[in-house]
Amino acid sequence: MKLIQVEELTKNFRQAVKSPGLAGAVKHLFTQSYREKLAVDRISFSIEEGEAVAYVGPNGAGKSTTIKMLTGILTPTTGSIVVDGLVPYQQRTRNAKTIGAVFGQRSQLWYDIPIIESFSLIKDIYEVPSDVYKRNMDRFTEMLGLAEFLNLPTRKLSLGQRMRADLAAALLHNPKIIYLDEPTIGLDISVKVKIRQFIKELNKEQGTTIVLTTHDLEDIEDICRRLIIIDHGRILYDGSLQAVKDSFARERTFHVQLKEEAPQLAHIIRQHPEMILEEQQGRQLSIRFDRLRFTAGEILALVMQYGEIIDFRIDEPRIEQVIRKLYDGELELNQQLMGAYNR
Ligand SMILES: Nc1ncnc2c1ncn2[C@@H]1O[C@H](COP(=O)(O)OP(=O)(O)O)[C@@H](O)[C@H]1O
Numbered sequence: 001m002k003l004i005q006v007e008e009l010t011k012n013f014r015q016a017v018k019s020p021g022l023a024g025a026v027k028h029l030f031t032q033s034y035r036e037k038l039a040v041d042r043i044s045f046s047i048e049e050g051e052a053v054a055y056v057g058p059n060g061a062g063k064s065t066t067i068k069m070l071t072g073i074l075t076p077t078t079g080s081i082v083v084d085g086l087v088p089y090q091q092r093t094r095n096a097k098t099i100g101a102v103f104g105q106r107s108q109l110w111y112d113i114p115i116i117e118s119f120s121l122i123k124d125i126y127e128v129p130s131d132v133y134k135r136n137m138d139r140f141t142e143m144l145g146l147a148e149f150l151n152l153p154t155r156k157l158s159l160g161q162r163m164r165a166d167l168a169a170a171l172l173h174n175p176k177i178i179y180l181d182e183p184t185i186g187l188d189i190s191v192k193v194k195i196r197q198f199i200k201e202l203n204k205e206q207g208t209t210i211v212l213t214t215h216d217l218e219d220i221e222d223i224c225r226r227l228i229i230i231d232h233g234r235i236l237y238d239g240s241l242q243a244v245k246d247s248f249a250r251e252r253t254f255h256v257q258l259k260e261e262a263p264q265l266a267h268i269i270r271q272h273p274e275m276i277l278e279e280q281q282g283r284q285l286s287i288r289f290d291r292l293r294f295t296a297g298e299i300l301a302l303v304m305q306y307g308e309i310i311d312f313r314i315d316e317p318r319i320e321q322v323i324r325k326l327y328d329g330e331l332e333l334n335q336q337l338m339g340a341y342n343r
């Protein structure tokens with residue numbers, strides 16, 4: 001059985017619209033009018049134990065609404081969700097023992113009490129055995145660098161500290177699944193890297209299933225093999241990250257450092273109809289090419305004809321650029337690509 005099974009899941013928000021002022025309030029008593037928002041529209045997917053899945057899409061796509069239904073915070077309008085044999089919105093308490101959740105926009109910790117006290121309360125609420133608690137606290141403190149602020153209340157923490165504390169809190173009871181809704185939003189790069197590393201290890205070493213929504217597409221390259229793209233409440237793509245890259249990210253950039261300047265080489269690349277000289281600074285060159293047109297070996301051989309190589313590196317395009325184009329409708333995903341994902 002799949003760990004997470006979602007079928008034809010829909011969430012339609014229905015909000016009463018009020019006219020302003022007293023007249024509006026009185027009128028409201030008699031004639032209710034509603035505004036509807038179809039936030040999630042008949043989505044289906046399933047996730048196996050141990051997978052790390054990136055759930056991405058532009059603002060307002062329906063990501064957080066999906067996560068809230070998965071965690072049991074929201075009740076679906078129609079469709080079904082089963083998580084580890086439970087229906088989250090009907091069995092919230094039991095479901096809570098299986099899952100952890102981190103919402104980048106809002107802390108789950110008590111505002112006014114020291115972090116360490118919050119952790120201790122969570123230990124009691126979730127009935128975490130003392131040895132498990134101690135082991136996890138030691139590990140999290142070390143990996144996430146919690147020691148310096150364990151005695152401070154949440155309200156005194158920086159955003160990066162708060163996020164690390166929230167992450168630890170969500171994992172104290174060793175959940176099978178962790179839902180992370182924009183866990184790196186607004187963080188500086190050093191904290192992001194730390195959090196990514198932590199999540200990655202959690203998945204690799206503990207086998208914890210990860211569902212990650214993020215705006216920061218660098219997060220997903222680091223952590224996830226599978227990608228689900230949602231827009232306007234509909235799933236646009238569900239498949240491997242690599243398949244998307246292979247199809248849409250064919251460009252490679254060859255960066256090379258030569259022993260001496262090689263003006264002739266630069267000239268040849270500039271003249272070449274299928275190569276682009278990205279950058280040249282003295283003995284450094286960057287050459288862009290299509291990996292289906294040339295192999296890296298061919299580029300290397302060409303460069304070696306004109307100069308002695310001291311160092312080189314080949315860059316792939318960032319998935320960031322590819323997915324932006326998908327959102328903007330510049331690329332069309334086809335069924336074949338979806339089918340390329342075989343598990
Ligand atoms: N409680 C709510 N009431 C009404 N509309 C909502 C509510 N929550 C979210 N929405 C709307 O549903 C859509 C999806 O929101 P959300 O799931 O938060 O998107 P995302 O997390 O992908 O940015 C948006 O148009 C949002 O304005």
Ligand SMILES: [Mg+2]
Pocket residue numbers: 063064065181
């Ligand atoms: Mg959101």
